[in-house]
Amino acid sequence: MSIVTVQLGQCGNQVGQELFEVISNDANDTQRKVYSECSSERFFNETANRELVARSVLIDMEPKVISQSIAKTAKSGKWRYGDRSHFSQKQGSGNNWANGYCVHGPRHEEVVMDIVRREVEHCDCLAGIVAMMSVAGGTGSGVGTYVTQCLRDAYPNSFILNHLTWPYGTGEVIVQNYNSVLTLSHLYQLSDAILVHENDTVHKICAQLMNIKHISFRDVNKVIAHQLGSVLQPALTGDSHGIYNRNPIGELMSSLVCHPEYKLLSVCNIPQVSSSSMAYSMFTWPGLLKHLRQMLIANSKMEEGIDWQVRAPSLQPEGIKRTGSHRRPGFNTSLANLLILRGKDVNNAEISGFQHPSLYTPWLPADEAFSMWKTPVPFNKYEKSAILVSNSQTLLRPLDNMVGKAWNMFASRAYIHQYTKFGISEEDFLDSFTSLEQCTSAADSVVVAWRSSEPWS
Amino acid sequence: MTQSVVVQVGQCGNQVGCRFWDLALREHSHVNKKGIYDEALSSFFRNVDSRLMSSLQAVLVDMEEGVVNEILQGPLRELFDSTQLITDVSGSGNNWAVGHWTYGSAYREQIVDQLRRAAEHCDCLQCFFLIHSMGGGTGSGLGTCVLKLLEEEFPEVCRIVTSVYPSAEDDVVTSPYNSVLAMRELTEHADCVLPVENQSLVDIVNKIKHMSHSGKPGSVIKKDSAIISGQGGVSGAEKPFDAMNNIVANLLLNITSSARFEGSLNMDLNEIAMNLVPFPRLHYLVPSLTPLYTLADVNIPTRRLDQMFTDAFSKDHQLIRADPKHSLYLACALMVRGNVQVSDLRRNIERLKPMLPFVSWNQEGWKTGLCSVPPVGHSHSLLALANNTCVKSTFMELRDRFTKLYRKKAHMHHYLHVDGMEQGCFTEAISSLSSLIEEYSQLDATKDRLMPDAARLNIAT
Numbered sequence: 001m002s003i004v005t006v007q008l009g010q011c012g013n014q015v016g017q018e019l020f021e022v023i024s025n026d027a028n029d030t031q032r033k034v035y036s037e038c039s040s041e042r043f044f045n046e047t048a049n050r051e052l053v054a055r056s057v058l059i060d061m062e063p064k065v066i067s068q069s070i071a072k073t074a075k076s077g078k079w080r081y082g083d084r085s086h087f088s089q090k091q092g093s094g095n096n097w098a099n100g101y102c103v104h105g106p107r108h109e110e111v112v113m114d115i116v117r118r119e120v121e122h123c124d125c126l127a128g129i130v131a132m133m134s135v136a137g138g139t140g141s142g143v144g145t146y147v148t149q150c151l152r153d154a155y156p157n158s159f160i161l162n163h164l165t166w167p168y169g170t171g172e173v174i175v176q177n178y179n180s181v182l183t184l185s186h187l188y189q190l191s192d193a194i195l196v197h198e199n200d201t202v203h204k205i206c207a208q209l210m211n212i213k214h215i216s217f218r219d220v221n222k223v224i225a226h227q228l229g230s231v232l233q234p235a236l237t238g239d240s241h242g243i244y245n246r247n248p249i250g251e252l253m254s255s256l257v258c259h260p261e262y263k264l265l266s267v268c269n270i271p272q273v274s275s276s277s278m279a280y281s282m283f284t285w286p287g288l289l290k291h292l293r294q295m296l297i298a299n300s301k302m303e304e305g306i307d308w309q310v311r312a313p314s315l316q317p318e319g320i321k322r323t324g325s326h327r328r329p330g331f332n333t334s335l336a337n338l339l340i341l342r343g344k345d346v347n348n349a350e351i352s353g354f355q356h357p358s359l360y361t362p363w364l365p366a367d368e369a370f371s372m373w374k375t376p377v378p379f380n381k382y383e384k385s386a387i388l389v390s391n392s393q394t395l396l397r398p399l400d401n402m403v404g405k406a407w408n409m410f411a412s413r414a415y416i417h418q419y420t421k422f423g424i425s426e427e428d429f430l431d432s433f434t435s436l437e438q439c440t441s442a443a444d445s446v447v448v449a450w451r452s453s454e455p456w457s
Numbered sequence: 458m459t460q461s462v463v464v465q466v467g468q469c470g471n472q473v474g475c476r477f478w479d480l481a482l483r484e485h486s487h488v489n490k491k492g493i494y495d496e497a498l499s500s501f502f503r504n505v506d507s508r509l510m511s512s513l514q515a516v517l518v519d520m521e522e523g524v525v526n527e528i529l530q531g532p533l534r535e536l537f538d539s540t541q542l543i544t545d546v547s548g549s550g551n552n553w554a555v556g557h558w559t560y561g562s563a564y565r566e567q568i569v570d571q572l573r574r575a576a577e578h579c580d581c582l583q584c585f586f587l588i589h590s591m592g593g594g595t596g597s598g599l600g601t602c603v604l605k606l607l608e609e610e611f612p613e614v615c616r617i618v619t620s621v622y623p624s625a626e627d628d629v630v631t632s633p634y635n636s637v638l639a640m641r642e643l644t645e646h647a648d649c650v651l652p653v654e655n656q657s658l659v660d661i662v663n664k665i666k667h668m669s670h671s672g673k674p675g676s677v678i679k680k681d682s683a684i685i686s687g688q689g690g691v692s693g694a695e696k697p698f699d700a701m702n703n704i705v706a707n708l709l710l711n712i713t714s715s716a717r718f719e720g721s722l723n724m725d726l727n728e729i730a731m732n733l734v735p736f737p738r739l740h741y742l743v744p745s746l747t748p749l750y751t752l753a754d755v756n757i758p759t760r761r762l763d764q765m766f767t768d769a770f771s772k773d774h775q776l777i778r779a780d781p782k783h784s785l786y787l788a789c790a791l792m793v794r795g796n797v798q799v800s801d802l803r804r805n806i807e808r809l810k811p812m813l814p815f816v817s818w819n820q821e822g823w824k825t826g827l828c829s830v831p832p833v834g835h836s837h838s839l840l841a842l843a844n845n846t847c848v849k850s851t852f853m854e855l856r857d858r859f860t861k862l863y864r865k866k867a868h869m870h871h872y873l874h875v876d877g878m879e880q881g882c883f884t885e886a887i888s889s890l891s892s893l894i895e896e897y898s899q900l901d902a903t904k905d906r907l908m909p910d911a912a913r914l915n916i917a918t
Contacts (some may be wrong), residue, residue, distance in 0.1 A: 064723070090459060090581035094727035150475070172722065174732040174788055174822050214723070214800050404910065408818040411911035414735035414787075437914045 001127035001244045003042055003232065004119050005056045008133040008147060009140025010065045013058055014217065016132050017069045018225035020054045024079045025232060026380045035377045038234040044079060045122045052079040056123065057087035057115050059106050059147065061093050061139045085119060087112055092098075093138025097179040098422035100142020105150075108143075113150055120155070121257045127333055128159035128249030130232075131191075135172045136167035136176035141183040159249040162191040163228060166198040166398065170281035177406035182424075184399070185432035188439060193257050194393055197224045201301045208304050210274040211238050226380060227269045230387045235373035245373070250361075255371035256336045256391045258364060261442050264395045268295050268388040270303050278381060285341075285349040288386050292339075293353045295340045299332040316329075322325055334360050334369065335391040341374040343384035362428050396443055403436050459716060461726065462575045463709075468555075470589040470622050470641055472698060474517070475528055476706035477588075480833075484710065485717075489832050499818055502537075514578060516571050518603065520560050521548035531782075541575070543567055549594025550871075553635040556598020558877030561635065563608035576611065583716070584615040584726040586709065587647075589852070591639045592623030592632030601642035608646045611850045615727050618647045619709060622777070624656035624852070625711055625858065631868050632860035634883075641886040644738050644893055648730045650746050651708065653849065654777040658701035659801045661749055664773065665700075678846045707832070708744050708776065711840035714794050714828045724792060724826025732824040733788045733844050738893060742790075742809025742842040745775040748835060762797065762837060766805040769841040770813065777851055784847035785904045788822040795837030797827060816900060817908035846904075849897040856890055863887070 007016035020043065029040040042410045044052040054073075058066050058081060066088045087108065093100040120126055131148055133140030144162075151160055166182075167176050167348055187194055199220060206212045206219045234244035234373055237251055257263045270292045291303045298310040310330040337359070341349055357366040379385050409415065410429060420426070465474030515537065519525045525544050528534065543564060549556040578580050585607050589600030606632040607616050620643065643650050715724045733741045746770040768774050770782070771789070792804065802825050815822050831837050862868065863883065872878050 033464065062725075064719075091583065092727070093723050094725060094731045096731050170806070170821050170823075172823075172825055174727075174819065174824050184514075214798050216799065405818075405821075407913060408911050412816075414819050415731075415817055416738045418731050418734070432667075434914055 001125045002055055002123035003127050006131045007056060007058045008144040009060055009137055011134035012132040012140050013060055013069055014066045015221045015224050018221045019228055022225045022229040022380060023317055029192045030377050032377045035234055049306050051081050054079055055119055057119050059112055061089045063088040084117055087115060093142055095173045095175060096138045096418060097142040097182045098419040098424045100138045101146050102423035105143050105146025108149055126158055127247055130161045130163055132163045134165040135173050135180040135183045135357050136173045141179040145183050145186045152190050159253060161249055162187055164194060164196050168199045177402050177434050179403050181406045181436060183333045185435040193253050193265055198398060205272055205302055209272045209302055227267045230269055231389055235375045255338045258336055262335055262391055266390050266394045268301060270386050283384050292386050292388055296388060297332050298330060317454050334390055336369045336391045338389040340371045340387040343378040346374045346376050380400050396440055400440055459581045459585040460514060460579035461586055462514045463586045463789060464516045464603060466589045466600035467593055468524050470596045471517055471519055472526045473702045475706045476702045477581050477709045480706050480710055484833055501565045516575055518543045520545040522546060522883050543840055549598060550595045551629050551631055552871055553598040553638045554872040554875035554878040557602045558875050561602035582614055584617055587618045590621040591636040592627055592629050597639040599637040601639045604642055615648050615730050617649045619651045622652055622654045633862055636855055637859045637890055638886045641889040644889055650741050652741055652777050653705055657776050657778050662700045664670035687889045706813055708746055711792055715826050718828050718830040720828035722827040733790055735787055741848045743775060743777055743781055743845050745769050745841045747774050747839050749774055762801060763805055765837060765839050769839045779847035779850055781843055781845040781847045784845050785901055786813055787844040788819060790824040790842040792826045792840045794828045794905040797837055814904060846897045846901045849894050852890060852894050
């Protein structure tokens, strides 16, 4: 089963390219033929002369990034993009979501969907579509939202996973919070699941774990690609009987998105070290999993600086009720978790720490809230690696900050004229704010209700 | 790649504009020694089939022939097509009404034609740059008429205007009238205005001369610095306003650098308007440029780089006399050229932020751009464009000068005689200026108050 990626805007295209690099290197690296073939089939189309062509559609409103990508990959000789799989314009979207969504999107809908259709037709069997974009600018966010809508209309029965990159809090684009709010409120209705990477978090990983001195966007993109690749590469699910899962995106969604209102997913990956340290590193499953579990409940994205004081709340013997209604500070409650283990001795890994009911809300019994995939094939040169894809509270605080800042700006109506001139109204803004406040408040109330032992609606 | 069209109107506009082409040519030939037509050049230079030298995407307008004729006889003549020039003979007599109404209607068709032609030569037209002065008649009057035409004919294309404001001691008595009448048009029809005050330019030029004569060790002005000297350029000897015009030309050079050259964080011209203009009428951006007083040291270590950022926020480097640090920033853009990394940018923004008061809803209101090619003779440069309420004081001074004349109805008959001009134009213009000042004042009032966060929407659960 194959995955088609749609790379939108500068960020989407840059991260997408790094993703295919990681995947192609990983698949070529391994001696396991079945894994390699599964990975190739999933992400690449092999042409008559044995060339690997990425199953990817590249979209941007200005030409520079796409042409650089295509040139670079053509030179490398390992894989390339399809000759007619890209579409670009000359002007850019000017960091304006409305320009992307109301003007560029509809204007180029036919051409773009044609390219997507061609790419989908190259697949024997479509496992799903991954749309990659940022939320801060104009094209990724605006055109990306419009294209997601078109994909939803064209492929109503397919899985659509949106991979979003959230910008640095201190920003490169002044109106990024508006663009983010508009994007997220729409995607919440359109997408099946939204997997998020935050630039701030990834930046810290580069600085503290990988010891990079002058961090560039390329460094950040490589880490994102590594994490995303580690989720999407082949793995064995519980009941797959030794065959790599044929429906990775569908499985991901049924494991994690248990309710249509909670579809923001985050990724945690351990270990993450600089390539120079790798030769000297020895990891054991107990060590890795202990750190990963604490990273989950203490809401840390790195194995350094974890707050070991945070503990899961204790449960009464009956399992759910607790006396006292105070929040446990710093504890990250999960709705669902997916643990992916890749590498040596994977069958000996002890994962019961992730199955304890105290980590989860009472909606699903813990054994349904938790899923695991594994493969004995190591990923991207790491002898052992553990990946956690979570549907948890982690993203609520950054989302809330983003909405708060956007709301403050909106209260003064600053920059609104720049959006209304392209076709969206103040009403549309209000709708977006309302829908996002609903999401965050719903997600929050689940946890609060549990803690205070009150029935929740 | 996108293209822009430069429209230069009036004596000042044409002199500054030509300085700009001169410096741009020099920059490109420096980068591209073979003089072969390349991607970045296409941004401004139209490629005409059989000609080796490409034509510029420019429209030159002047109602007296002196300046434009000089251009046609000077070394830049190869670059301009005679159809790009629109001229008349007698000038506007420093009368905004003559420029705006008389010449405006007489030449309307010709100007629109020429603009359309320039636009058609562009694969993808992104922006119009208008260069003019505010104090005279042609630049001020006809220039703002052209601005209106640009909005009518090309409503989707961004309009960025560089306006040179007269100093208080300007020798044109009616310059306050001309400036205020023009201001109204700028407020209504421009997307962005970069106001430049003659007085600031005079101060900067004097300081540079003082430094080069003072013989202070370490303060040697580099010989081929393009900042004040046209030496090494195409045109010949220096004339009185040359040094000042050079500074304004450098402003344009820097703002267009991202469109002309590659960089790791490109800043498109339409992104400037998008990020820096939160309210449609408040689009006056304080420009400040560094380096202006260059040092001979070529290998600039990190300290000097940081010094460049500090300088950009000092009054000595601003092109208008105002005090942004004691007013309120609505937004700020930093366009850096040269070998500077994102980490340097972020470090300096963190460092400067505590000293700069930003409006409560835009505490992180920074827009940044990195272009890898520095200006000729320098290793880095920085252009800061600040949307700051301090422009209010410049406008208030202007309003005072206007009122002094208007109270006595001095010289008004020259204006009212012109067809199309009425008393109402004056009152509307001054009232537009007053309400603009009021808008800035209201924002200023929020400055030292602790603004609470807006109450969030309450969702019924």
